[in-house]
Amino acid sequence: MHSFGYRLNALLTFSVTILAIICAFASYSDNLNLPSPSAQIQVLNVNWFQKQPNGDDVVSLTMNISANLESMFTWNTKQDYLKVFVFVAAEYETPLNALNQVSLWDGIIPSKEQAKFWIHTTNKYYFTDQGSNLRGKEFNLTLHWHVMPKTGKMFADKIVMSGYRLPEEYR
DSSP states (O other): OOOHHHHHHHHHHHHHHHHHHHHHHHHHHGGGOOOOOEEEEEEEEEEEEEEOTTSOEEEEEEEEEEEEOGGGOOTTBOOSSOSEEEEEEEEEOOSSOSOEEEEEEEEEEOSGGGSEEEEEEEOSSOEEESSSOOTTOEEEEEEEEEEOBSSSOOEEEEEEEEEEEOOSSOO
């Protein structure tokens, strides 16, 4: 006869194995979701563009950000406070660095109902370059997002929007 401890061990081992299989299925099922997010960012105004006393360029922009990220939400998307983290980054090249990324705005989308949004805002964080490299500079605005699943790896992706240029002169 098997003892109570042996039976309990067998039951717990079986339960943990089934739970691991369910978690693996939940994680794998996210790969079957083919999201189709959309986004658009309009730069309405360059509020100011200055050279700081230390020589760095700093810019303030007014933007309209619209996005539809509803397709990012699945049954495996985390259900507590942080579900989808989004941020807008300015990306540009300088002689010193092939890629510079500066976060301009960020937010948390707590539910699928709020995943289709439009916001009129100025950059939340300074658009600063270490040096005087921003005058007349072309840059991209990129909407990044990170989806927090209940189980499995975090999913991140982005939409790049190009064709933006800063003024030639400080204002």
